[in-house]
Amino acid sequence: MPDVLTGLLNGFGIAVQPMNLLMALLGCFFGTLVGALPGIGPSATIAILLPVTFGMDPTSAIIMLAGIYYGATYGGSITSILMNIPGDPSAVMSTLDGYKLAQQGRAGAALGMAAISSFIAGTFSVVALMLIAPPMADFAVRFGPPEYFGIIFLGLTLIVYLGGRSVIKGLVSGVMGLVIGTVGVDPMQGFGRYDFGSVRLADGVPFIVVAMGLFAIAEVLVNIENPLKTEFISGKLSGLLPTRKDLADSRGAFLRGSLIGFFVGVLPGAGATIASFLAYGIEKRVSKSPERFGNGAIEGVAAPEGANNAATGGAMVPLFALGIPGSSSTAILLGGMIMYGMRPGPLLISQNPDFFWGVVASMYIGNVMLLVMNLPLAGVFARLTRAPYSVLYPMILLFVLIGAFSLNNSVFEVWLVLLFGVVGYAMRKLDYPLAPLVLALVLGPMAEKALSQSLTMSHGSMAIFVSRPISAVILVLTFVMLFSPLFKKMWASRRASAGA
Amino acid sequence: MKKGIGLFMACMLAFSVMVTGGCQSKGAQESAGAKDKAPASKYPEKPIELVVHTKPGAGADILARTVSDILSKEKMVAQPITVANKSGGSGAVAFSYVAEKKSDPYVLLAAQPTLVTTSLKSGGSNFSIKSFAPLAGLAADESVVVVKADSKYKNMEDLISAAKKAPKAVSQGGGAIGASDSIVGHLIQKATGVTFNYVSFGTGGEVPPALLGGNVDFIVANPAEVKGLVEGKKLRIIGVAADKRMEGAPDVPTLKEQGINVVYQSFRGIVAPAGIPADAAAYWEGVLEKMTKTEAWKKYLKDNSLTPSFMKSADFGKYLEEQAKIYEAVMKEMGQLK
Numbered sequence: 131m132p133d134v135l136t137g138l139l140n141g142f143g144i145a146v147q148p149m150n151l152l153m154a155l156l157g158c159f160f161g162t163l164v165g166a167l168p169g170i171g172p173s174a175t176i177a178i179l180l181p182v183t184f185g186m187d188p189t190s191a192i193i194m195l196a197g198i199y200y201g202a203t204y205g206g207s208i209t210s211i212l213m214n215i216p217g218d219p220s221a222v223m224s225t226l227d228g229y230k231l232a233q234q235g236r237a238g239a240a241l242g243m244a245a246i247s248s249f250i251a252g253t254f255s256v257v258a259l260m261l262i263a264p265p266m267a268d269f270a271v272r273f274g275p276p277e278y279f280g281i282i283f284l285g286l287t288l289i290v291y292l293g294g295r296s297v298i299k300g301l302v303s304g305v306m307g308l309v310i311g312t313v314g315v316d317p318m319q320g321f322g323r324y325d326f327g328s329v330r331l332a333d334g335v336p337f338i339v340v341a342m343g344l345f346a347i348a349e350v351l352v353n354i355e356n357p358l359k360t361e362f363i364s365g366k367l368s369g370l371l372p373t374r375k376d377l378a379d380s381r382g383a384f385l386r387g388s389l390i391g392f393f394v395g396v397l398p399g400a401g402a403t404i405a406s407f408l409a410y411g412i413e414k415r416v417s418k419s420p421e422r423f424g425n426g427a428i429e430g431v432a433a434p435e436g437a438n439n440a441a442t443g444g445a446m447v448p449l450f451a452l453g454i455p456g457s458s459s460t461a462i463l464l465g466g467m468i469m470y471g472m473r474p475g476p477l478l479i480s481q482n483p484d485f486f487w488g489v490v491a492s493m494y495i496g497n498v499m500l501l502v503m504n505l506p507l508a509g510v511f512a513r514l515t516r517a518p519y520s521v522l523y524p525m526i527l528l529f530v531l532i533g534a535f536s537l538n539n540s541v542f543e544v545w546l547v548l549l550f551g552v553v554g555y556a557m558r559k560l561d562y563p564l565a566p567l568v569l570a571l572v573l574g575p576m577a578e579k580a581l582s583q584s585l586t587m588s589h590g591s592m593a594i595f596v597s598r599p600i601s602a603v604i605l606v607l608t609f610v611m612l613f614s615p616l617f618k619k620m621w622a623s624r625r626a627s628a629g630a
Numbered sequence: 631m632k633k634g635i636g637l638f639m640a641c642m643l644a645f646s647v648m649v650t651g652g653c654q655s656k657g658a659q660e661s662a663g664a665k666d667k668a669p670a671s672k673y674p675e676k677p678i679e680l681v682v683h684t685k686p687g688a689g690a691d692i693l694a695r696t697v698s699d700i701l702s703k704e705k706m707v708a709q710p711i712t713v714a715n716k717s718g719g720s721g722a723v724a725f726s727y728v729a730e731k732k733s734d735p736y737v738l739l740a741a742q743p744t745l746v747t748t749s750l751k752s753g754g755s756n757f758s759i760k761s762f763a764p765l766a767g768l769a770a771d772e773s774v775v776v777v778k779a780d781s782k783y784k785n786m787e788d789l790i791s792a793a794k795k796a797p798k799a800v801s802q803g804g805g806a807i808g809a810s811d812s813i814v815g816h817l818i819q820k821a822t823g824v825t826f827n828y829v830s831f832g833t834g835g836e837v838p839p840a841l842l843g844g845n846v847d848f849i850v851a852n853p854a855e856v857k858g859l860v861e862g863k864k865l866r867i868i869g870v871a872a873d874k875r876m877e878g879a880p881d882v883p884t885l886k887e888q889g890i891n892v893v894y895q896s897f898r899g900i901v902a903p904a905g906i907p908a909d910a911a912a913y914w915e916g917v918l919e920k921m922t923k924t925e926a927w928k929k930y931l932k933d934n935s936l937t938p939s940f941m942k943s944a945d946f947g948k949y950l951e952e953q954a955k956i957y958e959a960v961m962k963e964m965g966q967l968k
Contacts, residue, residue, distance in 0.1 A: 177686035177715065184699060274845030275829075315720075315806075333718050398839045399832075452842070453858035455835045458685055465687030468854075469695065471933055475858015538718070579832060586829045587801060587845065 134260060141487025144189060145495055150488070153190045154496045157197020158503065164198065165205025166217045168342050168533035172202035173458040180466050188470035189485050192463060193492040199459050200252055200442040200493070203402055204500055207244040207435050208511055212237060213526050215346035219337050220402035220438035222568055223410040225345055226292075227423060227430030232512075234426055241508035242371040243380065243428055244435040249501040251388040251436035255443025256493045258392050259450070264476070267451035270396045275583035276595050278399070280604030282577045285404060285569070287612050288411030291420070292565040299562045307570025310335055314575070337403075337572055339543050342530045343550025344557070344564050350523045351555040371508065372428065380432035383413050387436025394437070395444020398456040399576075402438035402445075407569055409437030415611060443493065450486060452476055673735065673910050674709045680738045680900075681714050681728050683721035683745075689771070689852065691715060692934070693898050694740040697768075697918075700926045706917050711738075720806070721748045729757030733905035738765070738914070741899045743810055746950065746957050750967060751808070759954045763906055766918040767899040767941030767949060769931060771852045772876060773814045775869040775885070776860075778841060781848075786869045786888040789848060790822050798827035803837050803846030806830055808966045810896050811837070811850040813957075814871055816964050817892045818885070841865065852896065853878070853935035871895075878935055897953070898936065899946055915943045 144150060164175045176195050183191035206221030211228035224244065231240040258266070289304040290297055313324040314334030325331035372380075387409045394405040413433035414423040423430045448454040453474030455461035467474050472482055479486045534547040557564060588594035596602045682694045691713070698711035716724040721744045728739045739745070739762065749759045775786065783789045793800040804811035807830055815826055829846055831837050838856060841849045842864060853876065859865040869885045870876055871894040885892050900918060902911065921927055922940050931938055941949060961967040 173685070180686065181695065181699070181713070271839045271843040274840060274843050399836050448839070452839075452862075452864070454839050454842075455687070458687070461685070461687035461835055463687075465692050468933065469692060471929070473858050473861065473933075475860075476862025476864055477858065538716075538723075583829050583831065586827060589798060589827070 137483060137487045138260065138491060140484065141489075141491030142494075144484060144488035145193070145491035149187075150190050150193050150492060151495070153194035154197050154492050155499055157194040157199075158201040158496050158499045161198035161201020161203075162205035162208070162500070162504065165202030165221075166208040168209065168215050168217050168338065168346070168529055170533065170536055171218055171338070172199050173462055175202070176459055176462045176466075180462065183466070184469075188467070188472065189488040191466065191470070192485070192489050193496075195463055195466060196446075196489060196493060197496045197499075199463075200248075200439055200496060201500060203438045203442055204245065204248045204435070204504065206438075207248075207431070208241065209529070211240045211244065211431070212511060213346065213522070214349045215526060215530065216338075216341050218402075219341065219572065220406045220434075220441070222341055222345070222403075222565070223406045223434035224431055226410070226565055227425070227427050230424070230426040231428070231431065236426070237512035238508050239372045239376055239428065240431050241511055242505055243376060243431050245501055245504040245508060246372065246377070247380065247384055247387060247432040247436035248439040249497050250384045251391055251440035252443060252497040252500070253494065254388040255392045255395070255440040256490060256497065259443050259446050259493075260490050263447045263451040263479075266396055267448050267454075270398070270448060271452070271454075272600065273397055274598075275580045275587060276598050276601040277604060278397070279577060279580035279584055280595070280601045280608070281394070281397075281400065281408075282404075282573050282580060284604060284608045284611070285408050285411065285573050286577060287608055288408070288415070289566040289569055290612075291411055291414050292424075292563060292569065296561070300566045303557070303562050303564065304566035304570040307567035308574040310340065310567075311571045311574035312578075334575065335546065335571075336537060336543065337568070338537065339534055339546045340550050340571055341568055342533060343547040343552075344554035344568065346526055346530045347547065347551025348554025348558050348564075350526055351551060352558050353519065354523065371505065376428045380429050382416070383409075383429040383432035384436055386413060386416075387433040388440045391437030391440025392444040395441030395456065396447045397444075398448050398454050401457040402441040403572055404576075405437040405441040405444075406434035407572070409433040439497075446493075449474065450478060453478060672708075673907075673913055674707065676736050677709050678707070678711045678736050678738060679714050680711050680740065681716055681724050682740050683717060683724035683742075684715065685717045686715055689854070689934075690740045690742050690744075690898075693768075696927075696930045697740075697900070697921065700921055700924055700930075701917065703926070704921070704924055706920055719748075720744060720751075720808075725749065725761075726757050728901075728903050729761035731903045732761075733907070734903055735906040735910035737903060739901050739903075741897070741901045741950075743896050743953070743957070745901070746953050747808055747961065747966075750954065750958055750961060759950060761904050762901040762950075763904045763911060764943050764947040764950055765900045765902055765911060765914040766943055767897055767939060767946040768918065768922060769898045769936040770939040771854070771896040771898060771934075771936055773810065773850050773871045773894045773896070774853055774856070774867045774876075774882070775818075775848055775871075776841065776851055776856050776865050776867050777848045778844060779863050779866045781866070783847065783868065785883070786885060786890060789868070790824060790890070792847075793822075793824035793826060797825040800824075800848070801827040801829055801846045803829050803831060803840040803849045805837065806832070807964065808961065810894070812964070813960055814850040814892065814894045816960065817871075817894060818890060820963075821890050821892050838865070854933075857935055872937075876935070876937070878932070895937070895939075897939075897949065899941070911943055 164170050175198050202218060203220055206216060206218030207224045209215045209217045210221040210224040211232050214225050214229040216222040216225055228240045289300060292300055313331055315322055390409045391405040394400050410433055413429050414420045445456040445460050448456045449460045449464060455464045464474055530547060531544055534543040537543050584594055595605060680694050680698055682691045684690045694713045698713055701707045701711060716727055725748060728737055731737045746759060749757060777783050802815045815828060819825055831840055837849050838859060840846050856865050860867060867882045869888055870882050871885050871892050873893055875882060875884055919940060
């Protein structure tokens with residue numbers, strides 16, 4: 131413990147040097163901006179700015195790049211909430227309740243809650259990173275394919291909770307997502323599936339393209355059926371910040387979001403996106419009034435936003451403790467560290483303590499900066515929602531089309547996003563929920579990969595899922611969550627008939 | 631007033647989208663920071679694009695950035711060199727992009743074995759190994775066999791005799807089938823007559839954790855991928871697929887020494903689209919050779935555990951043709967090619 135304290139104090143000493151403070155600020159600012167813009171994600175930005183940092187002190191450089199990373203996970207929520215456009219895959223869940231809140235005039239509360247939740251969870255994950263990184267990393271590597279499959283399977287079962295009124299429609303939407311997820315190269319054998327021979331589809335349909343089309347473009351299409359309002363929305367913008375009640379309601383969400391986010395973030399290969407899915411689903415599942423979710427429940431913003439920020443801290447755990455990148459953004463950070471001559475690995479913390487503690491301390495500061503920057507801005511951004519639709523919708527289309535093009539500097543993705551816009555429009559008109567589709571699109575391919583790997587490891591035997599302790603626990607948990615309502619009902623009716 | 635703010639914010643957002651959309655080339659150009667005046671009639675006269683087939687952070691990307699960085703810092707090239715990442719399709723996106731730029735001397739490509747394997751697989755599409763003009767081979771990346779530090783396999787003999795007990799008794803973790811590590815695994819199986827249980831993971835980054843967690847028995851990797859973990863005593867290298875032992879790891883025996891005749895090196899080099907003018911090719915050959923003599927390059931080799939191996943363009947070209955033949959045969963054996 132004393133080691134940690136001295137290290138941390140030393141780190142703060144480094145982090146508050148003017149250059150490093152500036153770098154943290156720049157990182158948070160750019161990160162938020164980039165996160166808000168659909169299409170350009172944190173990994174692309176980090177890649178672009180990496181060469182700019184050559185010649186700088188490595189600690190300063192990584193401070194800025196890390197700031198971009200967690201700034202972007204917050205930034206994605208801005209457009210999610212205001213315009214139903216997820217700026218980043220990890221922000222998709224925030225559209226469900228966040229946008230509804232904005233439509234109810236409570237955009238400020240939603241944005242503010244996102245900022246607060248991100249701060250709490252982000253700080254929690256930095257504390258955890260600081261205290262338990264090495265043992266956490268050692269535990270995380272014990273997660274092999276069967277355990278990953280368990281977690282992903284758990285995520286997939288949560289689809290039933292995203293179905294809204296009709297569970298069947300939710301399942302249909304989920305299956306559509308699974309089917310779209312099969313497009314691309316087969317993970318085990320390497321041949322192409324449904325890619326129409328096109329090299330473009332070899333890696334599958336890009337998630338962000340589907341999300342932008344389904345959510346944003348479809349939203350515009352649905353709304354232009356009504357006469358467009360050309361004046362500003364009248365009526366008060368109630369409360370530019372979350373109320374005390376909001377904060378109190380969200381206490382559980384803060385805790386769950388932080389824990390789920392950090393833990394999922396630690397697992398290499400699982401990151402902010404899955405963390406936000408799981409957090410939202412579990413929040414809804416344990417809520418006493420789940421019907422509010424999807425209609426403007428403030429916890430529906432607090433949980434996923436907290437989780438995706440906690441996941442960034444979690445992703446740093448394998449990076450610093452073992453030198454293993456858990457996501458594409460951390461892979462770039464790793465590349466940067468190698469270029470600075472550092473040797474990422476278990477010895478990094480002991481060989482470069484100044485670097486590690488400097489970055490950790492700076493992450494605390496960065497989280498505070500994000501909060502301070504964004505709380506006041508929440509009110510300013512919220513006023514955007516009062517722009518007339520005749521201005522807002524063309525702008526949304528502009529963002530989305532540019533975002534789609536910028537993915538690969540090609541028009542192919544633009545056609546794709548338009549296609550999914552039409553699909554999303556059809557789904558909205560026929561009242562099919564969108565969230566299960568995107569959830570299944572992300573989780574389906576991962577589940578398939580984990581399943582094939584597990585079965586290869588076990589030479590075809592399904593027993594591997596229960597013979598390994600962690601995997602067995604996860605599966606039990608999943609079944610409990612799935613079937614407990616049924617058990618409760620059976621139990622209640624038994625007691626009623628026994629008592630009668 | 632409120633109206634104004636709303637519209638203003640909206641316009642600001644739209645403007646920033648357009649700026650950042652165009653930001654890619656802008657930002658990177660500013661960063662290369664080389665001299666901006668070139669003698670008017672000499673090549674190169676325009677900025678140069680160095681294409682990489684991976685996302686940022688991967689080995690090929692680091693190579694490209696190191697090359698561009700050294701060349702600009704040491705002022706060896708008068709124009710800025712921009713690194714352009716075009717990942718996708720196991721490199722097909724980047725390779726077809728460069729192949730289409732026939733005879734354009736302002737586009738270069740960082741080359742690794744993936745160039746050969748993907749070119750072979752994409753039969754029918756618009757590029758083959760002949761679409762590229764070799765400029766220079768720069769370095770070679772070794773392949774090492776790695777196990778957990780506390781594994782019961784202390785050397786290759788232990789591993790192979792366990793594998794001989796039953797087919798698929800020993801598991802190897804690696805990338806997609808057709809990637810370098812799967813090829814080395816295949817070659818070892820051929821040389822020793824055993825069959826491994828190959829478990830494929832997606833991106834390279836997922837492979838070392840699988841080994842650390844005890845989910846597979848061994849992996850084949852480039853030394854740089856496992857350096858940190860070996861030094862941290864979590865993993866151990868039990869063999870290197872080379873003719874002689876690595877300088878940085880003199881007590882690791884080669885596979886040959888242990889009775890397994892397998893040698894495999896991943897080349898790292900630079901190519902250009904076919905048909906570029908001879909003086910451009912000669913220019914790069916000269917500049918790259920100079921670069922390999924700099925201290926910065928030597929440090930890069932050491933930090934990444936690469937073996938120096940400079941080849942001029944003619945030799946590199948012959949080498950690539952040989953590699954293509956070897957890979958074609960191996961991939962047919964592995965069922966990756968008809």
